Amino acid sequence: MGARLSKFKIGDLALRSALELERARAGEDYDTAPLRDLADALKQMSMPLLGPTGVASMRPGYFEPLERLYRSHSSEAPNSFDQISAFVGRAIAELDVVASNRKVPDTLPRLVNFCIELHREFVRRPAAEGRFGRSQRSVPVEALVC
Amino acid sequence: MAGHNEASLLRLSSARRRIDAFLDQIDGLATSSFPHDDAKIALETIRLQFVALRTRLNMPPGAAEALIDQTCLHVADQVSDYTEVLGFILRSTNVRNAFELHFALKKLIARTLGPDVKLLISSEWAFVPFTYPMSIEMLPDFVLIGSPAPESGNVLIAPLAGHEIGHSAWRKYELFNEYSAIVAQTVAEELAQHPKIEEALLHQEQLDALGAGIVRDRCGKHAIHQLEEVFCDLFGLYLFGASYLFAYDFLLAPGGYDRNLGYPSDARRMEILWEAAAQIGIHADDAVTRRWNVANCRADARNTASIVDAVTDQIVPKIRDDLFRRLSDLDVRLPDDETISSVLSAFQRGEPHARSASLAEIISAGWRFLRSNDGMAAEGQRKQYKVLGDLMLKSIEVAEYLERSTTDA
Numbered sequence: 058m059g060a061r062l063s064k065f066k067i068g069d070l071a072l073r074s075a076l077e078l079e080r081a082r083a084g085e086d087y088d089t090a091p092l093r094d095l096a097d098a099l100k101q102m103s104m105p106l107l108g109p110t111g112v113a114s115m116r117p118g119y120f121e122p123l124e125r126l127y128r129s130h131s132s133e134a135p136n137s138f139d140q141i142s143a144f145v146g147r148a149i150a151e152l153d154v155v156a157s158n159r160k161v162p163d164t165l166p167r168l169v170n171f172c173i174e175l176h177r178e179f180v181r182r183p184a185a186e187g188r189f190g191r192s193q194r195s196v197p198v199e200a201l202v203c
Numbered sequence: 204m205a206g207h208n209e210a211s212l213l214r215l216s217s218a219r220r221r222i223d224a225f226l227d228q229i230d231g232l233a234t235s236s237f238p239h240d241d242a243k244i245a246l247e248t249i250r251l252q253f254v255a256l257r258t259r260l261n262m263p264p265g266a267a268e269a270l271i272d273q274t275c276l277h278v279a280d281q282v283s284d285y286t287e288v289l290g291f292i293l294r295s296t297n298v299r300n301a302f303e304l305h306f307a308l309k310k311l312i313a314r315t316l317g318p319d320v321k322l323l324i325s326s327e328w329a330f331v332p333f334t335y336p337m338s339i340e341m342l343p344d345f346v347l348i349g350s351p352a353p354e355s356g357n358v359l360i361a362p363l364a365g366h367e368i369g370h371s372a373w374r375k376y377e378l379f380n381e382y383s384a385i386v387a388q389t390v391a392e393e394l395a396q397h398p399k400i401e402e403a404l405l406h407q408e409q410l411d412a413l414g415a416g417i418v419r420d421r422c423g424k425h426a427i428h429q430l431e432e433v434f435c436d437l438f439g440l441y442l443f444g445a446s447y448l449f450a451y452d453f454l455l456a457p458g459g460y461d462r463n464l465g466y467p468s469d470a471r472r473m474e475i476l477w478e479a480a481a482q483i484g485i486h487a488d489d490a491v492t493r494r495w496n497v498a499n500c501r502a503d504a505r506n507t508a509s510i511v512d513a514v515t516d517q518i519v520p521k522i523r524d525d526l527f528r529r530l531s532d533l534d535v536r537l538p539d540d541e542t543i544s545s546v547l548s549a550f551q552r553g554e555p556h557a558r559s560a561s562l563a564e565i566i567s568a569g570w571r572f573l574r575s576n577d578g579m580a581a582e583g584q585r586k587q588y589k590v591l592g593d594l595m596l597k598s599i600e601v602a603e604y605l606e607r608s609t610t611d612a
Contacts, residue, residue, distance in 0.1 A: 065340050072277055075270050076259055083263035104384050114387040116379070117423030120416050135413055166267070173273050180277070 062098050064118070068179030070095040074152065075172035081161050082169075092156035095172070096149045103142060122178035129174060130167070206264025211271045215260050218278040222257045225282050226250060228289060235296050239305060241321035242292050245345055249285055252341045256281060288339065291347060295325040299355045303596045306603045307562035308361075311442055312346055312368055314535055316375050323347045326355035346371050358595040359569055361562070362447040363454060365439025372438055373431050376529070382430060382518065383423075389514045390422045400506045407503060422507060426514040428465035433475055433515065434522050440476055441530050444538035445487035446566040448476060449574075452491040459496030464508055467515055470495035479523050483537060488574060538563040546598060547571050553590070555597035559605050565598045 073091040080087035102119045115123070120141070127135050127144050135141050151168050155161060162168070207215070229250045237243055256278060262271055294300075301324070309322045327349040339347065348364045350357070373379070394401045394415075405414045439447040451473065458469030467475070477492050500508050542560050546568035549556040556565065572591055573579050579588040 063340065069277075069340070072270075072273060073259065075267075076262070076274070079266045079270060080263045083265060085263050104387060114384075114391070114419070114423075116383045117386055117390075117427045118420060120420035124413060124417065134411060138413070138416055141413075169267055169270060173267070173269050176273055176277070180280070 062101065064122075064179040067095070067098045067102075068176040070098060071172040071175040071179070075169050075176070078155060078165055078169050078172065081155055082165050089156040089158065092152045096152040096156065099145055099149050099152075102145070122181070126171070126174050126178055130171065207262065207266070207271070208268075211262075211266075211268060214271060214275045215262065218260050218275040219257060221278060221282050222253055222260075225286070226253055228286075229253075232289060232293055235293065237296055238302050239322075241323055241345070242295050244321060245292055245323060245342055246289075248345075249288065249341055253281070253285075285341065288342070288347075291325050291327070291349060292323060294327070294349075295323045297326060299326050299352065300324055301356050301358060301361070301596065303599045303603075304358070304361055304364075304562070306607075307599055308348070308364060308368075310606075311365075311535075311562070312371075314533060315368065315438075315442075315530065316346070316371055319344060320371070321345045325349045326352045328352050343374070356592060358566060358592060358599070359446070359573070360450045360453055362439055362443035362450040362566060365442040365447055366435040368442070369435030369438030370431070373434055378431070378434065379427065382427065382522070385518060385521070386423050386427050386430065386514065387419065389517050390419050390426060390510065393510050393513050393517075394419065394422070397510065400510060403506050407506070422510045422514065425464040425507065425511040426518075429467050429511060429515040430518055430522055432466050433472065433519055434526060436472055436476055437479055437523050437526050438530075440479055440485065441483065441527060441535065441537065443563040444485045444543075444567050445480070446538075446563060446570050448473075448480065448487045448491045449570045451476065456491070457494055457496050459498055462498040462500040462504070462508065464504060464511055467512065468498045470497065471512070475519055475523075479527075482523075483527060485537070486540070536561065538567050543567045543571065549598070550591065550594050553594075555594050555601055557601060560598065560602050562599060562602075565595055565602070569595045 070091050074095045077087040077089070077091055102115050102123075104114050104116060114120070123141055123145060124135065127141050130144070135144075148168065148171050151162055151164060155165075155168075229246050233243065233246050235242075259274060260278070262274075305322065305324060308324070312320050312322055321344060323345060325347070330351045330353075339345065346368055348367055350360065350363075354360055401415065401418060404410075404418045408414065408418070410417055436447075436451070439451075443450070455469050458473075462468060466472070473492055473495060477487075477489075480487060538561060542564045545558065546556040546560050546565055550568060550572045556568075560568075569591060573588075576584065576587065579591065
């Protein structure tokens with residue numbers, strides 16, 4: 058059970074990949090499996106063109122975080138779905154290159170950032186300061202004090 | 204540790220100590236007396252993954268500070284999440300739990316999810332039952348079922364476990380992947396048929412050129428969550444028959460309050476269940492379908508809700524038919540009315556049922572007995588209600604004994 062990729066799993070793969078990329082950059086031995094797995098996972102996020110509406114799509118809930126990721130990496134706002142697909146496609150190609158042990162690309166710092174931000178987007182949580190907070194009650198506090 | 208600045212060193216060492224303390228806690232818990240091996244296996248599975256997580260803190264010299272910070276944050280989140288799971292595992296040892304359910308529920312899980320899936324049953328100090336099975340990434344082969352502590356001995360609401368096993372089934376059957384395309388397509392078609400709604404959503408969210416994609420994505424995300432919830436309801440219905448409807452009514456009726464777009468409205472869920480029950484010949488008291496409140500949908504969510512609800516309604520028949528076909532192919536048996544009557548007769552005589560019966564049949568008979576005794580909540584009925592609980596538990600034990608003795612023979 059549990060083979061399917063979730064956003065959490067992809068985010069976790071992204072963080073592991075960032076670590077392996079940094080190991081590669083430092084000239085250390087690195088594990089190529091997370092890089093390969095992340096590239097495969099990213100390939101699975103897109104879906105084919107859809108029937109009569111002719112709309113290219115991603116799996117529900119995946120487009121918006123990737124669109125935000127694109128915006129944080131580019132000075133220009135995206136104006137088509139294809140731009141975001143191409144952006145993800147570039148990351149996949151670069152991951153494949155490092156995974157094949159062929160070479161460490163000059164763009165590695167950008168790829169590390171892509172992975173870290175992918176983790177942030179896919180494992181999105183409430184603000185860390187919430188750790189000091191109290192749990193939500195079923196009756197909102199306003200209803201008790203106002 | 205060379206090549207890191209002071210802030211990085213401080214954070215990495217904090218993260219390591221955090222994991223070490225967590226691992227110590229696991230070692231302490233492992234000495235507890237567990238009623239089933241599944242809890243021990245869960246602890247060991249979590250332990251190994253945290254040992255692996257600790258090695259991820261061995262950063263190469265000069266590693267990006269953003270990577271160090273994000274990894275430390277990830278460790279903090281994981282420790283936080285799994286501290287709750289450790290508490291769940293500890294509470295699974297409490298004698299308040301209905302251990303009699305373990306064999307019967309595990310049998311259902313083995314039939315629907317496979318023989319290797321493990322089960323933990325616990326009681327929670329929150330009245331939000333069954334909160335854990337949806338996304339415990341470190342324990343993908345476990346179903347965790349928790350019930351609110353005051354109800355942990357209440358067999359009548361055990362059918363709600365069917366919903367939670369359904370979440371594991373949704374993952375196991377890889378239904379997110381299976382239904383993603385049809386959801387995305389139906390959302391696109393629904394928006395195309397309602398251009399004014401799409402326009403209103405784009406305007407409301409102040410979205411730019413790619414806004415239509417974001418609107419589709421948000422609607423699709425809500426719709427697939429709704430469909431998962433419907434799937435889980437239908438899964439519980441098929442496994443537990445009419446008793447699922449009564450347990451659902453016990454937990455959620457009369458519904459209402461604020462609408463969460465990740466769920467169909469409580470009333471709509473009951474309608475879907477009622478129609479599905481009729482389709483597979485499950486008979487229940489229609490009191491469960493009456494007087495559900497209409498949940499309040501925020502003004503800014505109404506346009507999204509109209510699209511999402513329409514998409515869900517269009518896909519529900521396919522989800523339902525696919526599921527019922529799959530469960531039938533897996534030889535999952537619907538509760539048998541004759542056996543329910545036989546169990547009910549035994550309860551009416553004040554005896555446990557002495558012959559073979561499924562968990563669903565025993566609980567369905569329990570609900571019939573309760574309904575035929577005016578709900579068993581009057582002052583003078585508390586003892587009778589407790590006796591009903593005992594009769595159900597004994598009947599479950601008898602069924603387990605009969606099955607084990609047949610298997611052993």
